[in-house]
Amino acid sequence: MQDTIDPRRALRTLILEDYLFTDDESALTDDMSFLQEGILDSMGILEIILFLEERFQVHVAEDEMVPQNLDSIDNLLGYIQRKKKAA
Amino acid sequence: MRTLLEKLNQVARQTPERDAVVDGDLSISYGELADEIRGLGATLAARCPAGSTVTLVVENSIRYVVALYGCWSAGLIAVPTDAHSREREIEQVVSHARPALMIMSTRKSNAVAVAERFAIPVVDIERVLEPRTDDAAWEPRYCDDALIIYTSGTSGDPKGVVLTHSNLIANTESIVDYLELTYEDSVLNVLPFHYSYGNSVLNTHLFVGGKVVIGPSMMYPQAVTDELRHHGVTGFSGVPTTMALLVDRTDFASEPPPLRYVTQAGGGMSKDLTLRLKDAVAEPTRLFVMYGQTEATARLTWLPPERLHEKLGSAGIPIPGVTLRIAGKDGRDLGEGQVGEVLALGNNIMSRYWCNPEATAATVIDGWLHTGDLGYLDADGFLFIQGRASEMIKTGAHRVSPKEIEELVASLDFIDEVAVCGVQDKLLGQVVAAFLVGEESPANARKVLSLCRQSLSLHKVPRYIEWRDRLPKTASGKLKKHRLAASRELRT
Numbered sequence A: 001m002q003d004t005i006d007p008r009r010a011l012r013t014l015i016l017e018d019y020l021f022t023d024d025e026s027a028l029t030d031d032m033s034f035l036q037e038g039i040l041d042s043m044g045i046l047e048i049i050l051f052l053e054e055r056f057q058v059h060v061a062e063d064e065m066v067p068q069n070l071d072s073i074d075n076l077l078g079y080i081q082r083k084k085k086a087a
Numbered sequence B: 001m002r003t004l005l006e007k008l009n010q011v012a013r014q015t016p017e018r019d020a021v022v023d024g025d026l027s028i029s030y031g032e033l034a035d036e037i038r039g040l041g042a043t044l045a046a047r048c049p050a051g052s053t054v055t056l057v058v059e060n061s062i063r064y065v066v067a068l069y070g071c072w073s074a075g076l077i078a079v080p081t082d083a084h085s086r087e088r089e090i091e092q093v094v095s096h097a098r099p100a101l102m103i104m105s106t107r108k109s110n111a112v113a114v115a116e117r118f119a120i121p122v123v124d125i126e127r128v129l130e131p132r133t134d135d136a137a138w139e140p141r142y143c144d145d146a147l148i149i150y151t152s153g154t155s156g157d158p159k160g161v162v163l164t165h166s167n168l169i170a171n172t173e174s175i176v177d178y179l180e181l182t183y184e185d186s187v188l189n190v191l192p193f194h195y196s197y198g199n200s201v202l203n204t205h206l207f208v209g210g211k212v213v214i215g216p217s218m219m220y221p222q223a224v225t226d227e228l229r230h231h232g233v234t235g236f237s238g239v240p241t242t243m244a245l246l247v248d249r250t251d252f253a254s255e256p257p258p259l260r261y262v263t264q265a266g267g268g269m270s271k272d273l274t275l276r277l278k279d280a281v282a283e284p285t286r287l288f289v290m291y292g293q294t295e296a297t298a299r300l301t302w303l304p305p306e307r308l309h310e311k312l313g314s315a316g317i318p319i320p321g322v323t324l325r326i327a328g329k330d331g332r333d334l335g336e337g338q339v340g341e342v343l344a345l346g347n348n349i350m351s352r353y354w355c356n357p358e359a360t361a362a363t364v365i366d367g368w369l370h371t372g373d374l375g376y377l378d379a380d381g382f383l384f385i386q387g388r389a390s391e392m393i394k395t396g397a398h399r400v401s402p403k404e405i406e407e408l409v410a411s412l413d414f415i416d417e418v419a420v421c422g423v424q425d426k427l428l429g430q431v432v433a434a435f436l437v438g439e440e441s442p443a444n445a446r447k448v449l450s451l452c453r454q455s456l457s458l459h460k461v462p463r464y465i466e467w468r469d470r471l472p473k474t475a476s477g478k479l480k481k482h483r484l485a486a487s488r489e490l491r492t
Helices: A007-018 A042-056 A073-086 B004-014 B030-047 B062-073 B087-097 B109-117 B165-179 B196-207 B221-231 B240-249 B271-280 B357-363 B402-410 B442-455 B481-491
Strands: B019-023 B026-029 B053-057 B077-080 B101-104 B122-124 B145-152 B159-164 B186-189 B211-214 B235-238 B261-264 B286-292 B299-303 B323-327 B340-345 B368-377 B383-388 B393-395 B398-400 B415-425 B429-438 B464-467
Touching: A007 A042, A007 A073, A042 A073, A042 B240, B004 B030, B004 B062, B004 B165, B004 B196, B019 B030, B019 B062, B026 B030, B026 B062, B030 B062, B030 B122, B053 B062, B053 B087, B062 B077, B062 B196, B087 B109, B087 B145, B087 B159, B087 B442, B101 B109, B109 B122, B145 B165, B145 B196, B145 B398, B159 B165, B165 B196, B165 B299, B186 B196, B186 B221, B196 B211, B196 B235, B221 B240, B235 B240, B240 B261, B240 B271, B261 B271, B271 B286, B323 B368, B357 B368, B393 B415, B393 B429, B398 B402, B402 B415, B402 B429, B402 B442, B415 B481, B429 B442, B429 B481, B442 B464
Parallel strands: B019 B211, B053 B077, B053 B101, B077 B145, B101 B122, B186 B211, B186 B235, B235 B261, B261 B286, B429 B464
Antiparallel strands: B019 B026, B145 B159, B286 B299, B323 B340, B340 B368, B368 B383, B393 B398, B415 B429
């Protein structure tokens, strides 16, 4: 069941609904920086990590908590893909 | 010496080549910094009279330092704001501080909209910087008031803490004294400069001719630990949340950077986290637990690191130049071990709240700052904070006024009543919770959050929302917020 989740859709829905509180898809582009745009704070990023762990069974190591892996939808998708490949 | 700028210029004359501020790949020496400050000072002085207020909308950066000290060079009162603030928040500050100018590093659409609405000229700091070294051409100006830091923003009761140059110098000298800072010190700063703690970290290190390295966001804590190692800094400062992230979410503890000192303020840190942090930092790193308030410029007390275990949970002893008292409800001094309001006296106590004589009169009485914090002094004169007398929420590094959020949410037509309070949170100390009475529906809850997200900075947006049939009140109609907070905490 988990494998059928579209990660892009799931992540966009999470950010739009739980952080931007809108269903306006244009409010979030996939390359938008969560940090620069003030979309998430340190609490928010921990919640995203929890989401990755619960929803995609991706364990985020301490040294992987960097913007290159987590700071936009695109970065998150790339990171999930790399983790799945390495698994 | 009348201002911190005079001290910075003195350092610049003595050691012009030494690095003052480092920001990523950029760095600026004391000599260059002094010239840029002087250049901006001349530009600003040509545009508004001494004593005017100027709003800064500039992120932590070299530009911020130039803008702040540039204002002082021109005898202007700097009003720093969070560059990520929402339009409504900037408007609250601007409508109260009435700045003659707004300085921006990048043209933030939120801030530009406010500047246009209030017809306030904008200075783009990237464009106006012209280092100036010709001493004869222009003389710096002076005004007693240096800085206004807004600590809460409701339309009815704005509190802009006015700090004078004397306040800043007094607190800077005290902090330099007990931290034993020298020109050999350098600090990685992750705290916002527009708050009193970050402001004090910046000023103290520049005061001794040390180096300030602007750190990355705590949103990615491992990057902060990496930078601590990369820059080989001697110091690091944070609030309890910073320390929890550093210890629990990075490899800081497994390979501690060789720091000389770590300082913590901005809210009480649990004994458990204090001990874990103490264990995590390498010997001979000194861990300073501290306490203070914006109204006291920043700092009031410090716990000598050597007594950390013996006095665990204490906020420490008064910093040099500060006297503390504990007062009962009748205003009389309380004895050892008795809990009352913490009062403080010293040259670091604010001049006043900007254009708010009622709030000033209630807070500074005969020179004594009424902190709103409850605590007691032990037999050795160590302060133990026991809670807050006021309803302000402390979340992470931020102090949040429940009224600001209540005012906003109450503006929605389906809301009959709203109460906002802080509920305990393991990472942030407290988080914002909103209790609503009105037309309950998931769609309406979403409208509440959506409005908050548009109008308020992220840390003010409620983490919890709960509908209630009615709110608990006393016989006289006063809200029992502690009961709401307790009921929420039971469920989480």
